[in-house]
Amino acid sequence: MTNDVNDREMLSALADGQLQGDAFEAALAYSAGDGEGHATLQLYHLVGDVLRSSDLARPANPAFMSRLRDQLAQEPLRSLPTQLQIPIHTEVVAPVRQEAANASVFRWKMVAGVASLAAVAAIGWTSLSSLQDGGAVGSQMAIAPVGAGSQAAPVVAVADADGQQVMIRDPRLDELLAAHKQFGSTSALQMPAGFLRNATFETPGR
Amino acid sequence: MPPADAALVSVDVVRDVAQWIERMHSAPCLRPYAGTFVVLAANGAMSSSRIWHACDGQQQMERVESLSGTPRTIFRRNDEVRTFLPQARIVRADRREDAGLFPRVPVVSGTSIAQFYTARLLGQERVAGFVTDVVWFKPVDSLRFGYRLWSERETGLIVKLQTLGADGRVLEQAAFSELDLNASVRVEQLSRMMDATVGYKIVAPVVVKTSAHAEGWTLRQPVAGFVPVSCHRRSVSDAEDAPSVLQCLYSDGLASVSLFVEPFDAKRHPSKPQVSGMGATQLLAQHVQPDVWVTAVGEVPLQTLRLFVGQLERAR
Numbered sequence: 272m273t274n275d276v277n278d279r280e281m282l283s284a285l286a287d288g289q290l291q292g293d294a295f296e297a298a299l300a301y302s303a304g305d306g307e308g309h310a311t312l313q314l315y316h317l318v319g320d321v322l323r324s325s326d327l328a329r330p331a332n333p334a335f336m337s338r339l340r341d342q343l344a345q346e347p348l349r350s351l352p353t354q355l356q357i358p359i360h361t362e363v364v365a366p367v368r369q370e371a372a373n374a375s376v377f378r379w380k381m382v383a384g385v386a387s388l389a390a391v392a393a394i395g396w397t398s399l400s401s402l403q404d405g406g407a408v409g410s411q412m413a414i415a416p417v418g419a420g421s422q423a424a425p426v427v428a429v430a431d432a433d434g435q436q437v438m439i440r441d442p443r444l445d446e447l448l449a450a451h452k453q454f455g456s457t458s459a460l461q462m463p464a465g466f467l468r469n470a471t472f473e474t475p476g477r
Numbered sequence: 478m479p480p481a482d483a484a485l486v487s488v489d490v491v492r493d494v495a496q497w498i499e500r501m502h503s504a505p506c507l508r509p510y511a512g513t514f515v516v517l518a519a520n521g522a523m524s525s526s527r528i529w530h531a532c533d534g535q536q537q538m539e540r541v542e543s544l545s546g547t548p549r550t551i552f553r554r555n556d557e558v559r560t561f562l563p564q565a566r567i568v569r570a571d572r573r574e575d576a577g578l579f580p581r582v583p584v585v586s587g588t589s590i591a592q593f594y595t596a597r598l599l600g601q602e603r604v605a606g607f608v609t610d611v612v613w614f615k616p617v618d619s620l621r622f623g624y625r626l627w628s629e630r631e632t633g634l635i636v637k638l639q640t641l642g643a644d645g646r647v648l649e650q651a652a653f654s655e656l657d658l659n660a661s662v663r664v665e666q667l668s669r670m671m672d673a674t675v676g677y678k679i680v681a682p683v684v685v686k687t688s689a690h691a692e693g694w695t696l697r698q699p700v701a702g703f704v705p706v707s708c709h710r711r712s713v714s715d716a717e718d719a720p721s722v723l724q725c726l727y728s729d730g731l732a733s734v735s736l737f738v739e740p741f742d743a744k745r746h747p748s749k750p751q752v753s754g755m756g757a758t759q760l761l762a763q764h765v766q767p768d769v770w771v772t773a774v775g776e777v778p779l780q781t782l783r784l785f786v787g788q789l790e791r792a793r
Contacts, residue, residue: 443745444753444760444772446713450724451735451758451774453558453571 279311286315494596497612501626504633506532509663512605512656513544518649518756525654531662538667552671559671568674570681590730593617593702602627604636605656614731619643620701620781621732622757632658640757640776649756685710689725694738695792700784702729713737727785734775734785741770752779765789 278301284290285298301308492500509531516524529540539553550561553573560569599611609627616623623645627637637652687708689695708725723738741764750763761782762772771789773782 441747441751444751444762447722447735447737447772448755448758448760448774450711450713450722450737451733453573 278308282308282312283315286312286319491598492596494591494594494614497596497614497626497628498590500633501628501635504629504635505530506537507632507634508658509660510634510656510658511660511662512653514541514651515654516649516651516756519647520755522756528653529660529662529667531664531667533664536664536668538664538671540667540670552667554668554671559674561677566677568677568679570679572684589702593621593729594623594731599625601630604629605653607631607636607656607658609636618701619778620784621729621777622648624731627652629658634658643778649758682712683721685721687723690792692723692738693792694723694725694789696785696788697790698788700727700734700781700788703727703732703734703785704729706733732775732777734773734777734782736785736789737772737774738765738789739770739772741768746770754779761786766791 281290281294281298282302285295285302290298302312303309511527511529514526514528524546525544527542527544531538537553537555539551541551541553543549543551548563550563552559552561556573558571558573560571561567562569594614594616597613597615599613602609602611604627607629609629612626612628614624614626622643623641625639625641626635628634629636636656637650639647639651640649642648687710689705689708692708692710704727706726706728708723710721710723712719712721713724720739725736725738727734727736746762750761752762753760757776758774759777759779759782760772760774761779762770763786765771765786771786773785775782
């Protein structure tokens with residue numbers, strides 16, 4: 272009996288990610304079988320999922336999941352497109368309030384919103400800049416020339432003799448940008464959100 | 478001053494732009510708060526900071542500690558700003574000569590926000606654990622961006638703010654990811670920290686108040702809705718002998734534009750115009766005369782900056 276309780280506590284700790292070393296090994300071994308250990312661990316995970324979100328209260332059908340996994344394994348690997356092709360726009364429309372009939376759909380909308388931010392990052396920017404020491408280099412690698420060790424100065428487009436736009440970095444503009452952000456936010460919006468935005472966003476190295 | 482029980486009324490109050498702004502502006506002093514604030518630009522750049530805010534009868538105080546980029550802590554006491562840079566052991570002391578003066582509502586005089594924006598309530602959403610009114614400030618023309626604001630229902634505090642391009646795209650988003658509207662933050666605590674400058678070198682850039690006219694500049698035609706706010710000569714660089722730059726500020730009450738005017742210097746300035754866009758902030762730099770270089774910066778569309786620069790001329 273005590274053994275049972277101990278085993279369950281061990282599994283509970285395993286599900287919470289609290290085990291290390293030998294205890295972890297032992298718990299894993301116990302839960303890896305087809306017996307009670309495995310079922311209990313599944314149950315603990317389900318409990319955890321439900322606590323986190325009621326959407327997860329329906330466990331996936333294991334038969335279906337394994338079929339899906341097999342099918343996916345047989346799919347030929349396609350290389351991902353290196354460039355996003357389709358810009359997604361978030362239009363501002365007065366949302367017709369959907370009475371949260373479908374929270375998961377709403378979550379997809381959120382994801383789509385984030386995706387559109389990301390898509391905008393990859394497309395439709397004639398020029399851009401990261402605002403912190405390479406803070407956004409990851410998203411810029413493909414699009415902005417990142418000078419080695421550059422202090423993430425604003426990237427500006429300069430028209431050259433043929434009217435072509437050329438990207439350059441100009442640290443001098445940092446100072447003017449910072450001055451604008453610091454002293455140029457007079458709007459009512461700017462208190463506090465704007466001040467916070469500017470203070471949060473302020474160019475470094477000043 | 479909206480009563481706190483406004484939130485208990487389930488009917489949506491119809492407010493115009495000015496009423497929304499007044500409500501949002503008086504919000505910060507209703508409760509001391511602390512939170513984490515995240516700014517995300519459309520190009521993927523992201524910054525975050527930790528915020529503490531408190532008011533008493535006379536003072537509004539804010540502490541903003543950067544969590545990304547260069548470590549720095551910015552304190553604001555009414556219009557006084559100090560930026561602590563612990564790595565360089567420097568404190569920059571500045572005055573914001575703007576509308577943050579507590580408790581006056583900071584509407585730029587001479588602007589008419591209602592003329593250039595309309596407000597529309599879009600519904601309610603939860604942000605950072607709070608129920609908020611989602612409000613859309615729609616610009617009437619293409620010279621300014623639109624805004625979507627999430628205003629906490631009980632206090633009116635802005636907990637999320639999106640700047641929207643002409644096509645409705647989100648250019649920049651700033652929001653509390655986590656917020657405590659009952660934090661034990663007190664003005665005197667923050668004040669003590671702000672004054673703890675021992676061991677730091679205090680740098681106070683020289684600023685001279687002036688006017689565009691006194692500097693010999695004028696706008697041929699005002700740009701719709703934007704009124705002159707102030708002009709200063711300041712040194713924007715931390716270098717010892719940096720030349721001062723003239724900064725003139727214009728605002729329509731929500732958006733603001735800075736015009737920086739300096740003598741053209743072939744060593745520092747390119748010969749061709751420069752344009753740049755970062756999130757909501759656009760930048761345009763070019764000659765206005767063979768010997769004068771102007772840089773326009775603002776949270777407005779690029780065409781608005783072009784208008785500004787095009788209207789700038791020597792005063793007779």
